[in-house]
Amino acid sequence: xxxxxxxxxxxxxxxxxxxxxxxxxxxxxxxxxxxxxxxxxxxxxxxxxxxxxxxxxxxxxxxxxxxxxxxxxxxxxxxxxxxxxxxxxxxxxxxxxxxxxxxxxxxxxxxxxxxxxxxxxxxxxxxxxxxxxxxxxxxxxxxxxxxxxxxxxxxxxxxxxxxxxxxxxxxxxxxxxxxxxxxxxxxxxxxxxxxxxxxxxxxxxxxxxxxxxxxxxxxxxxxxxxxxxxxxxxxxxxxxxxxxxxxxxxxxxxxxxxxxxxxxxxxxxxxxxxxxxxxxxxxxxxxxxxxxxxxxxxxxxxxxxxxxxxxxxxxxxxxxxxxxxxxxxxxxxxxxxxxxxxxxxxxxxxxxxxxxxxxxxxxxxxxxxxxxxxxxxxxxxx
Ligand SMILES: Nc1ncnc2c1ncn2[C@@H]1O[C@H](COP(=O)(O)OP(=O)(O)O)[C@@H](O)[C@H]1O
Ligand SMILES: [Mg+2]
Numbered sequence: 044x045x046x047x048x049x050x051x052x053x054x055x056x057x058x059x060x061x062x063x064x065x066x067x068x069x070x071x072x073x074x075x076x077x078x079x080x081x082x083x084x085x086x087x088x089x090x091x092x093x094x095x096x097x098x099x100x101x102x103x104x105x106x107x108x109x110x111x112x113x114x115x116x117x118x119x120x121x122x123x124x125x126x127x128x129x130x131x132x133x134x135x136x137x138x139x140x141x142x143x144x145x146x147x148x149x150x151x152x153x154x155x156x157x158x159x160x161x162x163x164x165x166x167x168x169x170x171x172x173x174x175x176x177x178x179x180x181x182x183x184x185x186x187x188x189x190x191x192x193x194x195x196x197x198x199x200x201x202x203x204x205x206x207x208x209x210x211x212x213x214x215x216x217x218x219x220x221x222x223x224x225x226x227x228x229x230x231x232x233x234x235x236x237x238x239x240x241x242x243x244x245x246x247x248x249x250x251x252x253x254x255x256x257x258x259x260x261x262x263x264x265x266x267x268x269x270x271x272x273x274x275x276x277x278x279x280x281x282x283x284x285x286x287x288x289x290x291x292x293x294x295x296x297x298x299x300x301x302x303x304x305x306x307x308x309x310x311x312x313x314x315x316x317x318x319x320x321x322x323x324x325x326x327x328x329x330x331x332x333x334x335x336x337x338x339x340x341x342x343x344x345x346x347x348x349x350x351x352x353x354x355x356x357x358x359x360x361x362x363x364x365x366x367x368x369x370x371x372x373x374x375x376x377x378x379x380x381x382x383x384x385x386x387x388x389x390x391x392x393x394x395x396x397x398x399x400x401x402x403x404x405x406x407x408x409x410x411x412x413x414x415x416x417x418x419x420x421x422x423x424x425x
Contacts, residue, residue: 049115049341051075054094056114056136058101058128059121060087062382062392063317063333066325067120068092070333076341081110088382089120101128111135118294118340122148122315123195139243139293139340144315147290151193151224154313161289163282163310166301171223174215180225181211187228190214192221198390199260204228229309231301235269235276238321239283240295240335243342247287248335249280250328250348255299255320258360261390264422265356266405267323271302278308286313295336297321319392323354326378326397353405357425359394362387370424371396377425398425 060082077094099106169180192201254269297318330346381394
């Protein structure tokens with residue numbers, strides 16, 4: 044593939060109008076590009092900052108053709124666009140990332156199969172098409188286990204933890220759409236993730252691995268770097284770059300991992316786009332994950348991934364998150380990023396705050412005796 048970069052003032056089409064599209068469009072503007080956002084919802088966070096917008100359904104062939112004609116390249120902030128969308132767009136305009144990355148990451152069965160083939164260990168799993176399959180899978184994998192939909196799950200939606208034999212039938216009946224996947228319950232000590240970027244020329248880079256903490260299944264905090272053994276952090280980055288190469292990705296992806304008590308990593312999920320656990324890069328690295336994504340999609344060389352500062356990212360979720368805003372705006376160790384959403388509904392990601400520290404601050408909190416007090420200091424007011 045030729046790596047001729049898009050010239051300044053070219054137009055990048057982005058499918059999806061959420062905060063990831065918004066931050067990608069802002070990064071694109073900084074790099075001299077225009078963005079055209081295509082999404083079904085009007086006045087979405089992305090559209091507020093875009094040069095052009097199309098409000099239309101993802102399967103509206105006429106609207107997609109007009110969109111393709113008005114942009115130089117298409118990317119995604121949302122991996123669950125229907126396969127049909129890409130079938131319509133791909134013959135008309137370069138789509139980065141392409142069909143393979145989207146197909147693999149839309150379906151947990153394909154994702155697990157792909158991760159194993161790419162050399163990333165995963166927890167034992169079975170496909171579940173029927174209640175009979177589920178009984179068989181539980182007999183093989185044991186309890187506890189996690190039953191998940193294979194498609195369209197996010198923020199812990201579309202999954203159930205099975206602890207006892209009587210949990211099987213109700214969970215199977217409730218979870219839609221079928222088929223489902225059963226995964227062994229992983230007794231992880233931490234959840235970490237790594238964001239990698241891969242350019243049009245195949246060059247790949249990865250940011251430092253980060254440690255993620257969830258609240259009500261929504262990402263709450265990321266610590267950059269992850270306070271884990273260096274070998275685990277290095278493995279996470281290497282896996283993320285490998286996955287990007289195997290998917291033939293052009294753009295950014297994140298891989299989520301479980302860290303086991305013995306130090307091994309198991310792959311959990313891949314997101315073929317900028318990821319919430321990479322938001323710290325906006326303030327702690329020369330090129331953020333959004334700049335990197337736009338650079339890759341535009342055929343530019345990738346930017347610097349080195350962490351010049353340590354960072355803690357706090358998601359601002361719902362009314363409680365927004366209540367912290369006055370204090371955060373008055374705290375000069377913190378960079379605030381808001382997404383332009385009108386109403387702060389419960390569970391809605393409204394923005395995030397990055398607190399920066401001199402590089403090396405976080406690794407000082409690795410020791411157990413230091414951890415609690417040091418962590419409280421890192422998070423105070425955040
Ligand atoms: N097999 C598992 N064992 C233990 N915990 C799990 C397992 N799968 C998921 N979880 C927990 O649920 C969270 C959400 O699951 P995940 O598969 O990442 O779905 P999503 O992020 O799409 O909702 C994970 O971050 C983890 O905390
Ligand atoms: Mg996840």
